[in-house]
Each structure stands twice: as structure tokens, then as C-alpha cells.
Amino acid sequence: MTTVYLVDDHRLFLAGVRSEIEGAVEIVGSASDVDDAIEGIRDAKPEVVLVDVHMPGGGGLTVIENVIETNPDVRFLALSVSDAAEDVIAMIRAGARGYVTKSITPEELIEAIGRVQAGDAVFSPRLAGFVLDAFADTMSAPVDPELDQLTPREREVLRQIARGYSYKQVARRLSISVKTVETHVSAVLRKLQLSNRHELARWASHRRIV
Amino acid sequence: MVYVRAAFITLGFVWGLGVILYAAAWASTIDLPSVEEAGVGPARPAGRTTHLGAGMILLAGLIMVRAVGIWPGDGLFWPASAIVFGSAFLLDQRGIDSRDFLASLVDPGDSSMRRRSIVGVVLLVAGLAIFGSSAVPQLGTTLLAVVITGVGLSVLFGPWIWRLANDLGAERSERVRQEERAEMAAHLHDSVLQTLALIQRTDDPKRMLTLARHQERELRRWLYDRAPEAGTRSLSVLLQSTVDRLEADFDIPIDLVVAGGELEGDLVGPLVSATGEAIANAAKHSGAAKVSVYAEVSVDSVDVWVADQGKGFDTATIGADRRGIADSIIGRMRRHGGSAIITSEPGEGTEIHLHFERERSL
Numbered sequence: 190m191t192t193v194y195l196v197d198d199h200r201l202f203l204a205g206v207r208s209e210i211e212g213a214v215e216i217v218g219s220a221s222d223v224d225d226a227i228e229g230i231r232d233a234k235p236e237v238v239l240v241d242v243h244m245p246g247g248g249g250l251t252v253i254e255n256v257i258e259t260n261p262d263v264r265f266l267a268l269s270v271s272d273a274a275e276d277v278i279a280m281i282r283a284g285a286r287g288y289v290t291k292s293i294t295p296e297e298l299i300e301a302i303g304r305v306q307a308g309d310a311v312f313s314p315r316l317a318g319f320v321l322d323a324f325a326d327t328m329s330a331p332v333d334p335e336l337d338q339l340t341p342r343e344r345e346v347l348r349q350i351a352r353g354y355s356y357k358q359v360a361r362r363l364s365i366s367v368k369t370v371e372t373h374v375s376a377v378l379r380k381l382q383l384s385n386r387h388e389l390a391r392w393a394s395h396r397r398i399v
Numbered sequence: 400m401v402y403v404r405a406a407f408i409t410l411g412f413v414w415g416l417g418v419i420l421y422a423a424a425w426a427s428t429i430d431l432p433s434v435e436e437a438g439v440g441p442a443r444p445a446g447r448t449t450h451l452g453a454g455m456i457l458l459a460g461l462i463m464v465r466a467v468g469i470w471p472g473d474g475l476f477w478p479a480s481a482i483v484f485g486s487a488f489l490l491d492q493r494g495i496d497s498r499d500f501l502a503s504l505v506d507p508g509d510s511s512m513r514r515r516s517i518v519g520v521v522l523l524v525a526g527l528a529i530f531g532s533s534a535v536p537q538l539g540t541t542l543l544a545v546v547i548t549g550v551g552l553s554v555l556f557g558p559w560i561w562r563l564a565n566d567l568g569a570e571r572s573e574r575v576r577q578e579e580r581a582e583m584a585a586h587l588h589d590s591v592l593q594t595l596a597l598i599q600r601t602d603d604p605k606r607m608l609t610l611a612r613h614q615e616r617e618l619r620r621w622l623y624d625r626a627p628e629a630g631t632r633s634l635s636v637l638l639q640s641t642v643d644r645l646e647a648d649f650d651i652p653i654d655l656v657v658a659g660g661e662l663e664g665d666l667v668g669p670l671v672s673a674t675g676e677a678i679a680n681a682a683k684h685s686g687a688a689k690v691s692v693y694a695e696v697s698v699d700s701v702d703v704w705v706a707d708q709g710k711g712f713d714t715a716t717i718g719a720d721r722r723g724i725a726d727s728i729i730g731r732m733r734r735h736g737g738s739a740i741i742t743s744e745p746g747e748g749t750e751i752h753l754h755f756e757r758e759r760s761l
Contacts, residue, residue: 270615292612292652314654314656314691314693315654315656317656318656318657318658318693319658321658321659321695322658322659325658325659325660325697348693348695351656351658351693351695352691352693352704352706352750353654353689353691353693353706353708354706358708
């Protein structure tokens, strides 16, 4: 079973998630503030950490940055109420392998944890929207075309995800395999993390998402 | 600091010597607080002897200047310096609350402050009295008394009144904060607490979910003030309010994602209406647990997809009631130069794609 660590400053929510996914995954610990989380994750060495974006004392970003320094093989999935684009993109750039909103169903969450554990990327409709927005056509010429642009196929896959379809449905609708969908979103994740187009930072700071 | 200034002012009576020195010190960026640290500061417990030393140096300097001959006369200088230092003693109230200032004059507990205040008052009164009697005898005694009393009172009570006014300002801002808190409490009562009460009285989990989502949206908007100014007619804003309304009307979660630029102008109205009808259609007929809406504005087109994963239907044999809704969506889009494509199959859910070409000039 996948070992999972939970980080959220809302204890009620922590308890709720725990009861929903316990049994399908092995929960090896939980923390409700940044410092406890960093220490606890280093001790427990889980495969996947579910981490809240907004927390007092630096938020999920601080947790990811500190843990990845010492334990680069721990994988993070950001889990939060609908947040501002810049915070979510910062989490992804720090190393989170995906972002889902807290309204996700338990089944979807368990599937997402499995996906992150396997090294794939998890794109919720909202994250797909953020990314399409960040890599919009209207921006000026890219510095590094390899990293600073999405391929038409990647764009199409993200649009399908933004429209609410699961990876499996996207695969069927585009007549490709689920593995290919995963390859595309992992490539997008990599671009999001490595792209140094300055527009990405500028976009993130100016964007006021609905 | 205040004593250093007082020393300079005193020297200022010596034909402006102090002013020149002060300006020189300032210009050569001699750090005055460091002068204080070197021994003039009265707040340091160990500084008694250094105070004495500094006083002696000042006195020696004065006597020297007097011997050289640049001297305004004893009758003017000594009372003037008494006034200046008296004021300095009174103005020096570091770390002491203004309300304690007067109390310190009578409070036996605070001896250092009392001593400072008493010495200050004595020096001030003595200086003013000598001035009054000797330096300017030609002035009318009454006028002089009034001026002296006025100066004395303002020096005595000025700082106190000034601080009192400051405290009043602080109290006023505290009151403003309290009003803000009261307003917040009122808002939470009207919205969040009411919703929580409603949720507790509801047995239907779906209704609970809708109430919670609706309340969450409203609270978030209120807290982060994302609400646009009245009159904003942009696509994302109008879509959000439509989604909020329909979510409440149909008790169904609606996920809205908007990407790309912002759209304003003639196309927004029909696009938002058509989206609303598509959502309502999905909420009423699909039986799906949620509806997904994705809007994308690019340079040359605007697209909205409304998708559900409900039971779907055969687009060739749709019933008359749904035909009407489909026509009204398609008809509305066509009338404004756009298109609507409905894709659905039984068991596969339904997707309605609304599309407008944009003119480059827009």
C-alpha cells in the first residue's frame, strides 16, 4: 500500500480525509503546522505527502522546499480549496506533482495519490486552466521553445481536463492511450517546473483568477 | 538629545555661537545620539559623573568665551540658559506616560522623575523671573506677567496636552477598529451562522453540499474582495455570478474554469445567457452529480464548453422539450454570429460547445 502523510492546519479536514482514504492507502502520519510537517515527513519517509497550500508559517510551499532538499524522492500532491493561481503554480514549481481541490471525491483522491506515487502528474480542471492561461498564445516569443511552449497535443489534452474529463475519458475522446495522456501531462508538469520564461512569473503575480 | 540641544541653544545666546556649532556638528554628520552615549545622556545610571563632567566642560567653555569678550551680558545669558535647561528637564520624559507627568510631581514613589520635574520648574520660573525683573524692565509689568505666565504654562502643560491629543487619536482609531470588528460579526451572523443553522436542519446531503459551497463562495468573495466594481461586464465575472445562481437554483455543484484573456463587449451577453441555458439543461436532464464549465478566450476566438457526465441522449431523437432548449441555445448563438454544437450519446454524457470568432480589431 502507498504510504501517505497528511499536512493540513484544519484538524477537522485532516480527520475527514483520513477516514475517507484509510484502507486504500497507509497513512503514516499527519501534521497541522509547517515545522511539525517538515520534521514528521523526514522521520516517516512517506511515498506521498498530501499538503495544504495555505497554512500559517509559510504554507505548503515551505514544507515542499524544505523536505525536497533532504528527501528528494518524497512526492507531493497539493490539496486545497480553490486558491489563487500564483500560489498553486508556486507549489508546482517547487516540486509538487499535482494540484486538486478539496471538493474532489474520495475515489478520485485515491486515484490521484496512486498517480503521484507512480511519478505521474495530477491535473485538476482548475490547474489545467491555470496552465493554459500561463502558456497562452498571446504571450511574446519564448526564450526556449522546448520548455516555454506547449505542443498542440499537450494543449488539447489540458483543454479536455479543464472541461472536466478524467485521464481515461480524455484518452478515449482523443483516441490515444491513457499512458500517452500521462506522458503529455508529465511533460506539461516538467515545462511548468523548468520553464524560465519570465512571463510565467509575471503572469502569476498579475493574474486574478475568478 | 534634549540636553545636547539645550546646551547648543544656550551657546546660541552667545552671539549665535551655538547655532554655528550645531550647524557645524550637523553638517559634519556628527551623530548626536553618540555624543549622548559619550556621557551627556542622563538616562544612564552610571552617567552621573560623566553628566557632571559634561556640565563642567560646558561651564568652562562659557567662562572662556566670557573672558574672551564675546558675551551678551550676564543679565540676559544666565536667565536664558536657566529657561532653556528648565524646559529641557521638563521635556525629557523618555519612557514615561503623559498621564504620569503631572502625577510624578506629587508622587513620592517616582523620585528621579519628580526631581527632574521640580528642578525643571524651579529653573524655568527663576529664569523667567530674572528676565522679568532685570533684562527688560522697560516693558509693562502686567504685560510681562501675562507673557511669562503664558510661556510658563505652555512649557509646563504643552507636552502634556499634546500627548493627550495623541492619546485621543489612538482612542479614535481603536474605535474604528472596533466598528470594523462589529461589522464583520454582523456579516458572519447574517451569512455564515445562518447557513450553518440551515445545514443543521437539513437531512438532504445534496442540499447541505450546495449550501456549503454557496456560502464558501460568498465568504471568500467578501473576505478577499474579489468582487468587481459594480457595472463590470466581463465574461469571467458574469459567468461566475451565473454559475453561483444556477448552483443555488438546481442544488448541483458547477465547476467553472476560465482561461485566457478577459472578454468584454457585445459577445459577452449572449454567450453568458447561452452558457446559463446549457448549464440549466444539464442540471435538469442529465442526472449527473456535477456540471463542468470551461471558458477560454484567445486572440481570435471565444469558446465555452458545458459538460456533464450524466445519462446523455441520442441527438437525432431528442424529445420536444429538449429540442426547444437546444434550439434556443443554438438559435441565440447563431443570431449573434456564433455557433453551438451539442455532442451527446446515451450513457456518455453531454457536451455543449459554444463558439464565437473574434474580429482582430476587438
